[in-house]
Ligand SMILES: Nc1ncnc2c1ncn2[C@@H]1O[C@H](COP(=O)(O)OP(=O)(O)OP(=O)(O)O)[C@@H](O)[C@H]1O
């Protein structure tokens with residue numbers, strides 16, 4: 214099981230949005246997926262209650278139980294796990310960072326978010342876990358995303374090559390217990406999420422698709438004699 218922690222000590226950067234969207238992308242790619250919601254606000258858990266499907270599974274947990282919850286998820290066949298964390302929660306965030314194979318740090322291309330990213334980077338460094346910043350909610354046009362990329366690299370952080378744009382599909386999809394992949398599968402937001410999922414898979418050495426088991430016991434048709 215591969216575990217991805219979504220961290221940012223700044224509030225409202227898109228942690229929950231990315232966790233839910235990547236989890237649905239992982240399920241669609243054939244990976245049984247679990248989201249562990251460490252945020253007492255329980256936004257991910259609330260989203261799952263408003264959802265028609267019962268996957269991905271969302272488990273509300275306290276960081277002190279993280280190891281056990283991860284072990285149980287693995288025993289139950291989860292292949293992909295996303296940990297959604299709360300802002301301003303250094304100790305809990307550190308536990309999530311230590312348990313993860315990869316940390317994703319969503320960051321809006323705005324000066325206050327960019328400055329706050331150094332605190333989250335320090336946690337990733339302390340945990341000694343690879344981390345990747347992801348620019349989220351970038352304006353569709355203009356130089357802001359490019360300027361943010363330069364600033365993030367300047368802080369010594371690796372940056373995802375995929376930028377997530379500010380799009381209403383990200384907001385509306387969650388209202389109905391969906392993600393952009395279900396709300397607007399052919400839209401630009403869905404395309405960005407699929408590309409971010411693929412990039413995440415590459416980072417943790419997973420194929421972007423996992424073949425589902427198919428019927429194997431079909432006998433070949435007998436040839437009719439002439
Ligand atoms: N790419 C995007 N385009 C448009 N809106 C977005 C995007 N990403 C996030 N949002 C919106 O921004 C708000 C904050 O996002 P979200 O709740 O995912 O952030 P968060 O980091 O989990 O917040 P918190 O720190 O409170 O847990 C939400 O209303 C969400 O719908």
Ligand SMILES: [Mg+2]
Pocket residue numbers: 228229230252256297298
């Ligand atoms: Mg959140």
